[in-house]
Amino acid sequence: MSSRELTFAEAIREGIYQELKRDDRVFVMGEDVGFEDGAFRVTSGFLKEFGHERIRDTPISENGFVGAGVAAAILGMRPVVELMFADFTGVAMDQIYNQAGKLRYMSGGQVKVPLVIRMAMGGGLSAAAQHSQCLYSIFAHVPGLKIVVPSNSYDAKGLIISSIRADDPVMFFEHKALYDKKLGMVPDESYEIPLGKADVKRNGNDVTVVATAMMVHRALEAAEQLQKEGVSVEVIDPRTLVPLDRTAIFSSVKKTGRIVIVDEDYERCGFAAEVSALIAEHGFDLLDAPIIRVATRNVPIPFNPALEDAVIPNSERIKNAINEVMMA
Amino acid sequence: METSLANERLLEMYQRMLLIRKFEEKVRDLFASGRIPGFVHLYIGEEAIAVGVAAALRESDYVTSTHRGHGHCIARGADVRRMMAELFGKRDGYCKGKGGSMHMFDVSLGILGANGIVAAGCPLAVGAGLTAHLRKTDQVVVGFFGDGATNHGTVHESLNLSAVWKLPIVWVCENNLYAEATPIWATVNISDIAQMGGSYNIPSTIVDGNDVFAVYDAAKVAVKRARAGEGPTLIECKTYRHRGHYEGDPVIYRTRDQEQEWFKKDPIPKFESRLITDGKVTEAKLGSIRLGVEKLIDDAVQFAENSPAPQTEEALDDVFVVPEEALL
Numbered sequence: 001m002s003s004r005e006l007t008f009a010e011a012i013r014e015g016i017y018q019e020l021k022r023d024d025r026v027f028v029m030g031e032d033v034g035f036e037d038g039a040f041r042v043t044s045g046f047l048k049e050f051g052h053e054r055i056r057d058t059p060i061s062e063n064g065f066v067g068a069g070v071a072a073a074i075l076g077m078r079p080v081v082e083l084m085f086a087d088f089t090g091v092a093m094d095q096i097y098n099q100a101g102k103l104r105y106m107s108g109g110q111v112k113v114p115l116v117i118r119m120a121m122g123g124g125l126s127a128a129a130q131h132s133q134c135l136y137s138i139f140a141h142v143p144g145l146k147i148v149v150p151s152n153s154y155d156a157k158g159l160i161i162s163s164i165r166a167d168d169p170v171m172f173f174e175h176k177a178l179y180d181k182k183l184g185m186v187p188d189e190s191y192e193i194p195l196g197k198a199d200v201k202r203n204g205n206d207v208t209v210v211a212t213a214m215m216v217h218r219a220l221e222a223a224e225q226l227q228k229e230g231v232s233v234e235v236i237d238p239r240t241l242v243p244l245d246r247t248a249i250f251s252s253v254k255k256t257g258r259i260v261i262v263d264e265d266y267e268r269c270g271f272a273a274e275v276s277a278l279i280a281e282h283g284f285d286l287l288d289a290p291i292i293r294v295a296t297r298n299v300p301i302p303f304n305p306a307l308e309d310a311v312i313p314n315s316e317r318i319k320n321a322i323n324e325v326m327m328a
Numbered sequence: 329m330e331t332s333l334a335n336e337r338l339l340e341m342y343q344r345m346l347l348i349r350k351f352e353e354k355v356r357d358l359f360a361s362g363r364i365p366g367f368v369h370l371y372i373g374e375e376a377i378a379v380g381v382a383a384a385l386r387e388s389d390y391v392t393s394t395h396r397g398h399g400h401c402i403a404r405g406a407d408v409r410r411m412m413a414e415l416f417g418k419r420d421g422y423c424k425g426k427g428g429s430m431h432m433f434d435v436s437l438g439i440l441g442a443n444g445i446v447a448a449g450c451p452l453a454v455g456a457g458l459t460a461h462l463r464k465t466d467q468v469v470v471g472f473f474g475d476g477a478t479n480h481g482t483v484h485e486s487l488n489l490s491a492v493w494k495l496p497i498v499w500v501c502e503n504n505l506y507a508e509a510t511p512i513w514a515t516v517n518i519s520d521i522a523q524m525g526g527s528y529n530i531p532s533t534i535v536d537g538n539d540v541f542a543v544y545d546a547a548k549v550a551v552k553r554a555r556a557g558e559g560p561t562l563i564e565c566k567t568y569r570h571r572g573h574y575e576g577d578p579v580i581y582r583t584r585d586q587e588q589e590w591f592k593k594d595p596i597p598k599f600e601s602r603l604i605t606d607g608k609v610t611e612a613k614l615g616s617i618r619l620g621v622e623k624l625i626d627d628a629v630q631f632a633e634n635s636p637a638p639q640t641e642e643a644l645d646d647v648f649v650v651p652e653e654a655l656l
Contacts, residue, residue, distance in 0.1 A: 054462075144654075
């Protein structure tokens with residue numbers, strides 16, 4: 001199997017491209033997906049190859065075209081809808097959480113909703129409060145949506161392919177500061193990574209760190225530094241928040257007895273809180289130290305880079321948290 | 329006005345209108361006696377619209393509906409037994425008791441759901457139209473919405489998308505003069521909703537929504553345009569709901585005089601006298617249709633009563649295609 005290094009954006013692009021080639025039910029829809037190759041160039045060259053019918057530039061009408069994607073999905077198409085920024089889900093919220101997430105249930109299982117909604121998320125670009133949020137926790141909170149948050153190129157390609165092939169609606173969150181990073185080797189051919197399967201990004205024995213997207217990289221940095229201080233950190237990337245691979249998290253904690261959860265979404269009622277609650281409820285006896293969450297502060301994301309860095313978890317904060325659970 | 333409809337079709341339309349009326353009256357009584365839980369919004373007074381439009385459609389066409397959706401479903405040929413069972417929350421209901429009045433759904437009849445969110449069916453109509461367009465079928469989609477929906481951005485996004493993509497959609501605005509309790513003069517600064525079509529270069533027409541012939545004629549023209557690939561049409565049907573916005577609504581916002589004026593324009597007696605005057609049917613024939621409808625309603629109630637209640641664990645099914653994933 002031949003493979004080469006791809007950026008995060010190139011990997012996602014290749015996954016969508018291969019699905020467009022393989023399955024004529026797949027089409028791409030969103031703002032500037034054709035005319036501009038997508039705001040982050042994930043759909044570059046698609047318009048030229050597949051034309052305006054399948055690479056459909058939309059007006060700035062998120063609620064309208066997300067809803068169009070929902071109905072196309074229930075009628076058997078495989079729409080890949082791009083929302084540009086996760087922050088824009090707010091204007092399409094009804095179609096996401098009341099329609100896409102509920103039509104199968106409300107209809108008593110009459111329909112499937114094989115819809116993918118892709119969007120860029122995350123901070124680090126001084127994009128300020130309305131272009132830097134993660135927000136996946138909101139969608140994990142609502143029943144009916146699968147939540148995918150990849151952290152490297154290999155995962156991104158396999159997960160976008162699985163998401164397009166999935167029969168349920170998938171919210172696919174892409175960290176925008178990762179797009180142009182070469183994040184590992186990616187096979188040429190098409191492959192799937194099952195939704196609901198975590199990946200151990202680093203093996204360790206002393207403490208478990210659960211992290212997603214950019215936070216995986218920051219956790220790995222912290223782990224590298226701590227290795228020199230004699231602390232062996234295991235880093236687990238759940239990759240999908242719904243469904244969540246609880247088994248992988250629990251078996252790691254069983255080994256280490258300690259857990260830090262790193263989450264770039266807001267701390268309050270967030271994904272880290274969910275993992276924390278699961279461990280507290282079902283794995284309390286496994287713990288040798290209190291659980292620590294390292295998440296984004298409960299404030300809007302500030303514009304100033306130094307302020308932004310102060311609210312989003314960095315490797316220093318992660319390291320401190322790990323040291324804290326190690327001392328307990 | 330001479331109609332092109334054959335006698336048999338006319339009687340079928342009459343039967344459907346009456347079936348809607350009697351179904352809704354039965355629901356009103358069952359709701360009042362506490363045998364139907366939840367909220368119900370009845371279609372009494374607006375039957376000519378659903379039936380006039382449905383008469384212009386083929387079986388393979390689609391409709392999206394509203395919170396006041398029973399009439400649209402019956403007009404499309406939905407089984408009143410399964411509808412009643414759904415209102416009772418029973419397992420043989422269209423949605424296995426998980427949807428109720430506001431989510432009546434029969435994808436096999438092209439009914440893409442009543443909808444509990446005002447205007448939310450409109451983007452779904454766009455998606456159904458887009459699917460027909462992408463598959464190059466000649467299917468047509470009817471998007472029903474009320475006057476109350478027209479101040480929702482989603483309606484404008486949908487009208488625009490349908491026009492700019494030239495989709496095979498017939499937009500049908502059921503203008504019953506009240507957005508829930510608020511009169512239309514307090515919600516829009518135009519006298520006719522049809523004026524809105526002009527902003528999107530959508531041909532628009534206004535009809536007497538209580539005259540099934542007028543509705544049918546307008547729908548026929550619009551459906552023909554849509555099927556020929558000439559794009560969407562907006563039909564505004566002026567009408568009046570005989571009941572409140574919901575059952576239990578004290579209707580303090582309308583005068584009894586206004587109601588009496590509109591009750592005189594009841595679409596069903598209007599249709600009956602037209603049929604008699606035109607010599608299309610005898611009073612005896614109408615009588616036998618009425619008896620048949622009464623029997624269907626009695627059967628529906630009996631069917632609903634006899635249908636088993638869902639098991640409580642069924643509440644956890646139908647979120648995702650693999651049910652267990654919803655719990656992870």
